[in-house]
């Protein structure tokens with residue numbers, strides 16, 4: 001019977017030969033999954049024997065990883081915002097950089113709930129997650145708001161054009177006990193019957209079509225509709241922006257994840273919207289432009305497409321945002 005250490009060493013060597021840049025970590029995650037323990041437990045007991053069933057499961061997992069399949073799909077699991085999400089080929093694997101969007105969404109909703117008194121009968125804050133995929137953004141936000149006891153005053157809609165992705169998202173909502181709080185809908189972008197929204201969240205596809213083939217092989221396992229943003233990557237995002245004048249409430253905010261090199265193009269698209277709008281692009285933790293905040297320009301303010309322009313809406317000014325450029 002092979003030991004933990006032997007399987008880790010042979011698996012790591014095979015995955016390294018197959019081109020994985022994280023071969024050791026991959027092997028640890030996959031063996032932990034096969035054995036049913038955390039990888040830290042493996043590291044503590046390299047001499048432990050691995051049973052035949054677990055060794056066979058590990059072998060199958062290594063074969064799949066050698067073919068380029070992402071570790072998250074093999075394990076059926078990805079951690080996002082400290083929560084475990086079920087993932088498979090029905091939807092994009094949630095990325096760490098999208099956690100910035102969730103953090104800003106929580107801040108935005110909390111501000112709306114606390115900036116001014118809310119007498120009985122005040123309508124819910126209406127939030128939509130457009131292109132929800134696995135449901136990561138909507139579900140993480142619902143979980144955060146529940147912890148802060150804010151969820152009863154918020155309604156969350158999660159939309160995707162993929163029925164498969166929505167099924168996965170519903171499963172994740174059940175797993176995180178927010179299936180009653182998040183409404184899932186199959187639609188193209190923002191369903192007109194649901195307008196207007198106070199907060200629009202979107203991590204839509206933004207990779208230029210020609211770049212898709214050049215992505216690491218792992219991305220070829222993800223749905224093309226989750227990645228392909230058209231010729232310059234902004235086809236879907238531009239359509240969303242053009243829907244904002246009717247879909248976003250007068251004091252509403254749209255938070256859009258964008259590619260690190262798309263800030264100027266998004267600002268330009270926002271500047272072309274009718275009626276006067278502002279766009280501010282924030283950087284992610286690695287300092288790269290990542291999140292566009294789009295709002296109607298405040299009456300009397302200079303309409304601009306620069307990162308410094310920002311309407312603040314009624315009530316107290318929001319706290320300043322870390323990473324804004």
Ligand SMILES: C[S@@+](CC[C@H](N)C(=O)[O-])C[C@H]1O[C@@H](n2cnc3c(N)ncnc32)[C@H](O)[C@@H]1O
Nearest residue numbers: 092094131132133160161162188189203205226
């Ligand atoms: C980049 S993935 C993001 C998934 C998830 N929000 C996340 O952050 O992990 C983009 C998602 O948008 C969906 N999508 C693409 N075009 C859409 C459209 N026109 N209307 C609604 N959803 C769309 C895709 O099916 C996919 O699930």
